Amino acid sequence: MQNKKTAGGVSCSDYPPFDPKDLPIDLYTHLNFAFALIDDSGLIASQEAKEIPKYQLVNDLKKKKTSLRTAVTVGGWDMNMAHYSTMVSTRENRQKFIRSAIAFVRRYGFDGLDFDWEYPGDPKRGGNAQDPENFVLFLKEMREAADAEVLEKGQEKLILSIALPGGPFHGDNFLIPKLAPHVDWFNIMAYNLHGQWESQVFCAAPLNDPASDTEYNGYSLVQAIQSMAPSTVNPQKFNIGLSLSGVTFTLKDPSLTNPGAPAHGPGKKGCQEKGAMSYFEASKLMDLFGEKSGVTDTFQRRITQAPRLDEKSQCVYMVVNQDQWVGIDTPETFAKKVDYFRKFGFGGVSIWSMDSDTADHSLTKSISMAINGRGPTPSSAFVGGSDKMNSGNHGNSTSSAPNNVGKVDGVLPDHPISQSTSTASRKQDVRHVTINTIAAIVIMSVIGALFA
Numbered sequence: 001m002q003n004k005k006t007a008g009g010v011s012c013s014d015y016p017p018f019d020p021k022d023l024p025i026d027l028y029t030h031l032n033f034a035f036a037l038i039d040d041s042g043l044i045a046s047q048e049a050k051e052i053p054k055y056q057l058v059n060d061l062k063k064k065k066t067s068l069r070t071a072v073t074v075g076g077w078d079m080n081m082a083h084y085s086t087m088v089s090t091r092e093n094r095q096k097f098i099r100s101a102i103a104f105v106r107r108y109g110f111d112g113l114d115f116d117w118e119y120p121g122d123p124k125r126g127g128n129a130q131d132p133e134n135f136v137l138f139l140k141e142m143r144e145a146a147d148a149e150v151l152e153k154g155q156e157k158l159i160l161s162i163a164l165p166g167g168p169f170h171g172d173n174f175l176i177p178k179l180a181p182h183v184d185w186f187n188i189m190a191y192n193l194h195g196q197w198e199s200q201v202f203c204a205a206p207l208n209d210p211a212s213d214t215e216y217n218g219y220s221l222v223q224a225i226q227s228m229a230p231s232t233v234n235p236q237k238f239n240i241g242l243s244l245s246g247v248t249f250t251l252k253d254p255s256l257t258n259p260g261a262p263a264h265g266p267g268k269k270g271c272q273e274k275g276a277m278s279y280f281e282a283s284k285l286m287d288l289f290g291e292k293s294g295v296t297d298t299f300q301r302r303i304t305q306a307p308r309l310d311e312k313s314q315c316v317y318m319v320v321n322q323d324q325w326v327g328i329d330t331p332e333t334f335a336k337k338v339d340y341f342r343k344f345g346f347g348g349v350s351i352w353s354m355d356s357d358t359a360d361h362s363l364t365k366s367i368s369m370a371i372n373g374r375g376p377t378p379s380s381a382f383v384g385g386s387d388k389m390n391s392g393n394h395g396n397s398t399s400s401a402p403n404n405v406g407k408v409d410g411v412l413p414d415h416p417i418s419q420s421t422s423t424a425s426r427k428q429d430v431r432h433v434t435i436n437t438i439a440a441i442v443i444m445s446v447i448g449a450l451f452a
Contacts (some may be wrong), residue, residue: 012271012298018355020057022235025065027361027368030159032114033058033074036104036281040158043100044074052108059109071159072105075116082126084117088134091141098138098145105158112159113142114187119165121173122322139182159184166190166205166224166241180233187350190230191243193219194349195264196275201328202259203248206313207337210259219439221337225344226244234373235345242281242337242349244356244363245272246315246328254323259310267324270299270391282328287319309333338370 023031033055039045046052055072062068075084078368084142085096101113115363120131146158164181165171166189176186194216195200202210209220221240229238248267256262280296288295289303293343296302310327314336317327329337349367357363 001408012281014127015271016280016361020054020061023360024231024361024364025061025063025068027364028068029190030069030071031061032071032073032109034073034114034309034353035079036072036074037079038074038087039434040083042083042087042097044097044104055108055110063220069111069159070109071108071112071114071161072108072164073114073116074101075118075163077118080126081118081122084120085131085134086248088131088138094141094282096137098142101142102145102158106155107415111156112184113138114161114163114311116163119170122170127173132175136175136182136190139179142263143182152411157378161185161187164188164228166193166221166228167219168227171202171227174228176228176230176234180237183237185347186228186235187239187241189350189352190221190224191241191352192247193224194265195247196249197299199243199263201249201251201257201317201325201327202247203262203310203313203315203317203329205243205329205337206310206315207340208312208314210310210313214260221340225341229344229346236347239348239350240337240341240346240368241352242334243352244328244329244354246277246282246326248275248277248327249325251319251323251325254319257305257317257319257325258315259317259327261325263325267320267326268299270301272356277326277328279328280356280358282318282326283362285318285326288311312436314370329363331363331369334363335370336368337360338367342371 026029030166032378035047037045037047044305075081085091104110105113106118118133119125119127120135121127121129131150139162140450142160148161149157151157162174162183164176172211172370180186191205193206194204195212198216200211200214200216202216205222208222210218211217211219222338225240229235241417245435248270249263250265250267251257252262252264265276267269268274271278282295283302285303288305289306294302301320301324303320304322307316307318309316314326314333317324317325349371351367352362354361354364
């Protein structure tokens with residue numbers, strides 16, 4: 001297991017280490033701590049012993065906001081996913097894990113469990129063909145055990161949730177209508193849909209598919225909703241995932257910069273791994289660019305092509321140091337995406353993850369504003385579609401999230417994406433990038449992530 005770090009800290013002097021006490025908990029309804037593991041013996045376990053004291057820091061936040069609920073996420077990309085497959089394969093194995101998981105949650109003061117299996121049925125990830133049905137059996141037994149638990153004073157029944165892929169890649173191995181009766185909600189990871197594994201530059205979480213005429217077609221927030229939220233399941237069961245990190249590429253030809261331009265691998269490492277950039281990094285670069293000072297950031301970076309809005313993707317892209325392409329969401333683009341998904345009556349938003357926001361949580365606040373219907377106009381960051389960014393509009397409102405998101409009538413298509421699309425042969429390293437050790441969730445409001 002790799003040693004996980006938050007986006008800020010020693011390796012990133014522009015941003016201090018993230019601490020749970022810094023969370024603006026007025027914006028969140030639920031917090032997920034990522035990750036716990038399934039160990040070699042089939043039991044739940046902490047990723048690292050040094051994370052255990054942080055459980056207390058997270059759960060102490062409930063003293064400040066009594067309605068706040070917390071969960072621990074089991075899995076994540078770096079876990080040996082064969083352990084999931086083995087655990088769900090027999091009733092004996094399932095029951096052994098369930099007993100350990102309930103004891104773990106109660107011991108450390110969490111309110112629920114979130115399951116991030118990447119991915120059932122994938123032989124390259126230790127899976128087999130029986131995984132999808134076995135996962136349903138596991139969640140059924142997990143729910144039965146949670147319902148049968150004798151609660152102590154002040155305890156509530158455990159919350160159970162599942163992280164879903166952001167589209168048809170591996171999506172068919174999640175039997176969502178069968179899983180739905182046993183979970184409180186699903187978090188659709190509608191981000192990291194494009195990234196460094198591709199040879200063309202695209203934003204990581206486009207609203208509409210920018211790659212429809214390429215081999216990378218089929219991935220967008222619209223298609224994630226269409227493929228992962230069948231009309232047979234109550235839309236309130238779904239939260240749409242938004243990422244506070246963007247994607248970076250190294251341009252093959254610095255003169256070609258529009259979405260779809262050829263890429264030559266991931267962008268250079270900054271506060272995050274190669275191929276990724278936190279919003280706080282991008283925001284700092286945009287602020288420096290707006291000052292016209294030519295000043296560079298800690299990594300000697302500066303914007304050399306002004307931020308532009310890709311209308312189709314509804315994301316902002318820019319070029320740094322001539323050949324580094326950056327695609328990032330902003331308050332304006334998130335407002336557009338929230339406006340799209342809320343018409344379906346979804347339960348809320350899940351955020352990955354909070355240590356990628358600015359120190360004043362400006363991007364998360366903007367999501368809260370958008371859910372309230374008070375977000376920035378999607379085009380307001382740009383003047384006449386030109387390269388120029390308006391200054392000062394970074395979503396720094398202090399308004400809190402609503403108690404709920406009003407349901408709006410809407411019908412979700414039932415898996416309309418044809419299986420004949422090129423997504424069937426998508427490279428197997430597409431994943432939910434686990435740069436941080438705490439995930440965020442927003443249910444009926446804005447969901448937040450925590451970091452270890």
